[in-house]
Amino acid sequence: MSNQKFNVAVVGATGAVGEQILGLLEKRDFPIGKLKLLSSARSAGTVINFKGLDVIVEEATPDSFEGIDIALFSAGGDVSKEFAPHAIRHGAVCIDNTNAYRMDPTTPLVVPEVNAEKINDHVGIIANPNCSTIQMVATLKPLQDAYGIDRIIVSTYQAVSGAGSQAIDELLRQSKAVLDNDHVEPQILPVGSLPVKHQIAFNAIPQIDKFQDNGYTLEEMKMVNETKKIMGDETINVTATCVRIPVVYGHSESVYVELKQDYDLGEVKKLLENSPGITVVDDPSTQSYPLATEAAGKPDVFVGRLRRDLGHQRGLNLWIVSDNLLKGAAWNAVQIAEIIVSKHSERS
């Protein structure tokens, strides 16, 4: 083991994902030399305790990244686009949790359980995929390897924390208002920057992110395009319906997959049980299946309700749940950072 330390910057340190990243860096005892917490001007000055020390959050500037080895971005695509080039210029490797570079052909899009080897190909930035994509591809990768995948039809049940801290506050505030028979005035969801707002408390909103010209939302198109890129197969057909539901932490997904070959259900279960990062929870006799409330706070992806499409021999239904802020964001990013560190240590 090397004793080498790495200077780390966390951009978006005060956000919902930034908070989880810091918690993981602390818990995993990440070999940090200097830690720099960066944010917008609005949040600068916030004090965050890290391993017993108070760290003051600074406003990100082009020169904030001097001496930084690894920069973790989760402050929105515009911030990544503005500052990642400066971080690279200062010699840092960027792990970007936003949508800014995911589909850029020169940027690896990485879920370590699926395509960790792509990390080596980076030219400064490694992109962290969308939360709803990560948990799905992590689960489907062993099936792709064993049987091949023809198509995926997915419907999501996504937590409000995916839309940030303000959306969490909104769900809780609206829920209380409904219970108290008070007036509900939606302010954030479905999309903060769009004019029309809908109630999320005791509702299901079939819109996550902006609509594209083809009638799909950006979230749905992320699932389509990122899945193909991460799984390294442009021929996989993916169609998605992304829905926000009144859950705080944990995305659930009803995934229908059509394999290229016939499969044995017991074999699929064993494959998943033996896959890193995947926990199978699937026992109808004890009413056991993955639940958002159980997945919250845990790094794993949980899968259950495994069953064959009764009308299609190669069709398989799965219920996939994971904490969208952990494996769906912070944990996947920290996993990538740990792999970078271990590769660096191997070389040194």
Next chain:
Amino acid sequence: MSNQKFNVAVVGATGAVGEQILGLLEKRDFPIGKLKLLSSARSAGTVINFKGLDVIVEEATPDSFEGIDIALFSAGGDVSKEFAPHAIRHGAVCIDNTNAYRMDPTTPLVVPEVNAEKINDHVGIIANPNCSTIQMVATLKPLQDAYGIDRIIVSTYQAVSGAGSQAIDELLRQSKAVLDNDHVEPQILPVGSLPVKHQIAFNAIPQIDKFQDNGYTLEEMKMVNETKKIMGDETINVTATCVRIPVVYGHSESVYVELKQDYDLGEVKKLLENSPGITVVDDPSTQSYPLATEAAGKPDVFVGRLRRDLGHQRGLNLWIVSDNLLKGAAWNAVQIAEIIVSKHSERS
């Protein structure tokens, strides 16, 4: 128009669906002669106001149905099995909202927008389909007629009211407990009669009704089998994932349908707009799509998010929402009763 009146019995008058049936009979000015409200011994004695008159709920007995023309059952399958034969013996036509007779080959399973003509074939009982099935087949019928349907892959987002009044109380009680940081002790959901309970507040539970030997829940198998029977085509492949979410009224469904022929999306929209009982809400530019909170209290089925599977020319995604206690139960039953009355009036 005939002035003929019909003696009506409502079995399960104090339940969530019974209450809606009475509301509709009143609102629709149903030609009622005598109204008999029946229930279990536990709820007998309850007084219900109907059109300004207080009606005392009586315990159902084999002779409760003497002189009754139309009996509407929504008190559970066992009650229907016990009393429907007596109602028939007394000359009544039964409209049964439970699962007791739906798959009985001699019992028509009717959604008026789909197969109203089957009402004529009854031999005493007409079955009202499962709530999640009704809104789906009502929407898909015009597509079946125009293009034919190969397969359906559906994931549901179902309201707790489908599990009765106690489940509504449970969701509201649990939500308050979570907001107050109190202990949550699940008591009803997912299935009242099963030992394991799960939190529904701020969660998504992928179990509605009991598990079958094939790994599917009974709710999922209802969607598979009832759809084939109602649509009159055993070759339609249906696979379903049924999920309870923290919504009080209104089931939402992400439905993927593969048609037998290529289609034009604008034509599909027009077809649905011109279909009885269907309201299209589908305009991305105004963030308009069906929402459970908007559908609650309305009789229609709402459909939107219409879009082609980008990887499959005959694949179509739809988002279908309806009030599970109205079109999904009470309104469909009252529609059937109205058709029976109108046919009777035509003959007399």
